[in-house]
Amino acid sequence: MGAALATVWTLARKDLLLELRSRDIVLAIVVFALLVITIFTFAIELTPSRSRDVGPGVLWAAVAFAGVLGINRSFAMEAEGDTLDGLMLTPVSRELIFFGKSLANFIFITVAEIVIFPVFEALFNINVLRIETIVIALLASIGFSAVGTAFAAVSVRVRSREIMLPLLFLPTVIPLIMAAVESTSVVVNGGSWSGFSAWLQLAIAFDVIFVIASAVLFQFVLEE
Amino acid sequence: MTLSTQERTGPGDQAATGVVAIEATRLEKSFGNAAVLRGLDMKVRDGEVVAIFGANGAGKTTLLRILATLTRPDHGTVSIYGNDLAREAERARLSLGAVLHSPMLYGDMTVEENLKFFGRMFRVPGLSARVLEIADRMGLTPRLDQRVRELSHGYRKRAALARALLHRPRVLLLDEAETGLDEPARQVLDSVIAEHRAAGHAVVMTTHSVERGIAASDRVLVLAGGRFALDEPSSSVTLTDVTRFYIEPEPGDA
Incomplete structure (x- = not known):
């Protein structure tokens, strides 16, 4: 178990090191998400009540679209140098490679959210920097990174991978986006934990099912 | 000229009696309608250096990728030191070092x-x-x-x-590894191959430099039509023996 965790961390740390050098992924997620959020602030006349109504939807749509962009980039880097083949030559199980890549993608999305949420709060003037929203964000990020990592492996060898990944990813994560939007909506409208516990349970169930399913899918799609 | 690989052994005593490092049986692989490997059999023993030749598209890289566990064959089995790649690939990879087209x-x-x-x-x-x-x-x-x-x-x-050599693999797979190397680097590569053989390990290499491949190897295999059309000790093979099998595959064939 310890050796497996060490391998997962070694894989994730490698991606973090590459990201520190290139700053491609987090920057892409942050810039794209902030652009979406900013455009909506111009497109909608934001009154306090309207902000609370549409804000959660805008926030999670922006994070989902931006997240898929970042995950796509993280696999494109592996494809460019055929380093995915290099990983597959190692005596490490495909599941551990999946968990290593997922962990790195989870960290990228979470770091991006740390930048996105305060800007969103300032622009929409609604309080999302709360423990409830952080829990929702963590659950959403786990699901996004697991599903995104598996589908990125599916599309990485396809010529039109930039189109393929969102087409696979976004319909699959709709239940998770719904859970995140509805939960955030309850929170910003002053609701308590019990007000969105059903949505939280949906998010947890989604994460458990899709983390396992994605790990299984990943090992089959990597090999030609 | 075509001999059963199972019946053949390398020219050296060590290779003739060595442990079977790689054993491939009835390998088949197609990409779409293009059949690349058609029931290919192969056996490589410890201490043996095998050079695989073939025209472009003959399936050399596909074969090496299958041996390296990167590509799944459609049919057939491969084992590395008795580890079946379908079931024990992780253990098999401990014994494998591969240099393919890109540095990875x-x-x-x-x-x-x-x-x-x-x-x-x-x-x-x-x-x-x-x-x-x-x-x-x-x-x-x-x-x-x-x-x-x-x-x-x-x-x-x-x-x-x-x-590829970092973990001291017992099987070295080299896919046109000499391409782009200057002379000193080629000498390093040659010495690595020689050391690997001397240590009783196996090397499978593909190269378009036929004379060099023959000189560096113990056994020569030529891929044509998805199978080995030639399987001979390097000492008895000439350049012409190899290149006469270099027939470009038909489009959609391989």
Whole structure:
């Protein structure tokens, strides 16, 4: 178990090191998400009540679209140098490679959210920097990174991978986006934990099912 | 001229009696309608250096990718030291080192960072010392702190060879590994192959340099029509014996 965790961390740390050098992924997620959020602030006349109504939807749509962009980039880097083949030559199980890549993608999305949420709060003037929203964000990020990592492996060898990944990813994560939007909506409208516990349970169930399913899918799609 | 691979042994005594390192049986692989391998059999023993030749598209790279566990065959089995790749690929990979067309190294990481990363994946004991040792062997010591992206093609190939040898594999798979190497680097590659053979390990190499391949190997295999059309000791093979099988596959054939 310890050796497996060490391998997962070694894989994730490698991606973090590459990201520190290139700053491609987090920057892409942050810039794209902030652009979406900013455009909506111009497109909608934001009154306090309207902000609370549409804000959660805008926030999670922006994070989902931006997240898929970042995950796509993280696999494109592996494809460019055929380093995915290099990983597959190692005596490490495909599941551990999946968990290593997922962990790195989870960290990228979470770091991006740390930048996105305060800007969103300032622009929409609604309080999302709360423990409830952080829990929702963590659950959403786990699901996004697991599903995104598996589908990125599916599309990485396809010529039109930039189109393929969102087409696979976004319909699959709709239940998770719904859970995140509805939960955030309850929170910003002053609701308590019990007000969105059903949505939280949906998010947890989604994460458990899709983390396992994605790990299984990943090992089959990597090999030609 | 075509002989059963199972019945053939290499010319050296060690190869003739060595442990079976690679055994492939009835391998088939198609890409769409193009059948690349059609029921191919292959056996390589410890201490044997096997050179595989063939025209472009004959299936050399596909075969090496299957042996390296990167590509699944449609039919047939492969085992590395008795480890069936369908069921025990992780154990088999401990015995495999591969240099394929691209170096499979991270461009934004230094040579040392790359070697240490892959060394950790293989859980190489005494990793730091081993990295220095293999870097010295490949003439990479002055380049250890350089990012792979900044290296010349030849040094990237050296780094790829270092990555492949880092965990002391018993089987070395070389797919046109000499391409782009200057003469000193080719000499390093030749000495690596010779050392591998002397240590009783196996090497499977593909190359378009037929004379060089014959000289470096114990046994010559020529892929044509998805099978081995020639399987002979290198000592009894000439350039013409090999190149007469270089018939371009028909479009949609392979």
